[in-house]
Amino acid sequence: MAVTIKDVAKAARVSVATVSRALSGSDKVTDETRRQVGAAATKLGYVPHEAARSLSSRRTRCIGVVLPDLHGEFFSELIRGIDRAARTHGLHLLLSSSHGDAAELAAALLAMRGRVDGLLVMSSYADRKVLDNNLQPTLPTVLMNSGEGSERYPALLVDNFGGASAMVRHLVGRGHRHIAMIGGPVENVDARERVAGYTEALEELLPEARPQVLRGDFSEESGYKAGRRLVSMAERPEAIFAANDMMAIGCIFALTEAGLRVPGDIAVAGFDDIPIARYVSPALTTVRVRIAELGELALERLVLAITERGQDRHSVQKMRTELVIRSSCARHSSRMAIVPRSRR
Amino acid sequence: MAVTIKDVAKAARVSVATVSRALSGSDKVTDETRRQVGAAATKLGYVPHEAARSLSSRRTRCIGVVLPDLHGEFFSELIRGIDRAARTHGLHLLLSSSHGDAAELAAALLAMRGRVDGLLVMSSYADRKVLDNNLQPTLPTVLMNSGEGSERYPALLVDNFGGASAMVRHLVGRGHRHIAMIGGPVENVDARERVAGYTEALEELLPEARPQVLRGDFSEESGYKAGRRLVSMAERPEAIFAANDMMAIGCIFALTEAGLRVPGDIAVAGFDDIPIARYVSPALTTVRVRIAELGELALERLVLAITERGQDRHSVQKMRTELVIRSSCARHSSRMAIVPRSRR
């Protein structure tokens, strides 16, 4: 029913081999022949059958993308970056998202077998065991933001630690002394690293201050709840550093609702710089992560791994972050209000 | 190198045909044989080669998803819905996103040929011509939110018209008389329908008022610009209805920046109910579109089209919308301030 390479061969009065050669790149084919084959193909509306092609060429021109249960901007930006890069290489994307636990991840990895030339994996559950058990060892794989397992697979990581330190440095520089953090999901590597960056920077800059981490899970709701807790605290922190923007936004919501002014009464900072961060009020000071770029780099890395099989497997690339200063973190001044003018 | 069906056959001491039957569902195979084959397969770590399978079975178990240059929540929610539904059917998703013009769309459609069992298409450019030229007629296809072409393909549409009318009715009910709209990209069907819903509802409810549509393109920035224009208008509208939430948020930003209070001085409403809509300040009154559900329904519709080939092709399903009333649209009262008490 569908037009195959044979039909084209017949129409162009050549063999199937010649058609194959003429259409797939510049083997030894006369320009004249190529033209004729091309004409016949267009006239018949021929499109090669991909399954047949992959079967004999042993390449699918497909990349598997396995992602956790991501929401919002992060997800779409990541895909955007991957897709953009994939298109320049003529690669397709086989997407499997929303994996909430190790079993689902394992199932997704298994299902990818034989369908793709390489794999891009992001998951909190992508540790060595799960990966080793469910990946055929020959399948090129690049991890994104999955700390574990990076000793065996090339990986791209976001410099969460550095970004969080930079933010703490910024807050301290603005005069804040009592800085609390809202953490992320315990199983999330990014969240853990951000907290670590906060803790270590704080210990370094303000040895006498002790870190205070409120519970959170990256959802706005958990940020909101943390905000409520903050409101009712006896010794309220001067600044709150949320491990992601959504929680920061939820937190601001709770604080404002309770009649506190941000940043007047309390400073709030986030992490990620999701697009909405500029539009909340007050505009959010945050740490920018170039997510699309992360996806793009990961794909390029994978393409490399596919073409130069087996070389340089263990390299880890770290994505820089960038401090974005907006209006949600003013200079801390309550201390000044107490200290008499003359003493300043 | 990789273990094939032959290796399994040899290990289980049966023919490849038997292995195929034993592994792929319940043909006539003895329980004993099936057990042995299963054991051999597990022992060898056999995973069928998908390309080979699709080639001979003429089914890829893959669905193509072709999307425009979507951003943010809309994109991720849509994929989430599609993915969820696909997984229940054991289908994979071949994703191609970010198509900014008809040529890119055409290329994406072509590239899907032979790779998928069916297609989910969303695009402003998905009109009859582009679709007819680039889709093989036998490939089941479901359109999402692409008004044109729905006379030939099954389609899922969001009831933009109804949603916009409902919002206008709400605003009028709250006492607003001068209601302006910020439109979307001209080529976007949703945007056009929302504007149409606004215009017609206005004409019906307030025949003497004349519709006023400011330019916008769905980006927050265009909303921001529209807001700036509003601020400097001689006769400022009492309420602004943005064709999507992002523009509403940008608009609020511009208004607030200029010292106007929302909703005190001017009411603002949006469309979509993206998650962030609750967290901006003031929380946005908007029209909710259940995006994940849209994706889910579209996939189910496609599965139907695939299994019952050629039946019921032209059906159009419309997704209800839902008014979400938050605090960005107060009751209008400026008129009351002018009109003396006694006259009321």
Place this chain on the structure above:
DNA sequence: CCCTGCTATGAAAGCGGTTACATCATAAGC
């Protein structure tokens, strides 16, 4: 005991390409 009907299994023909190898024509070298 033979024939028929039924079922589990095997043999083999594709599915639609790619590609190694054979072939043939032509140009170059002697």
Place this chain on the structure above:
DNA sequence: GCTTATGATGTAACCGCTTTCATAGCAGGG
């Protein structure tokens, strides 16, 4: 002018699986 190198094209063997058709074994009816 004959041999050989060269390059375009054809032939055919796969790639790994599904599926049709043939076969063999067996039970049951006559």
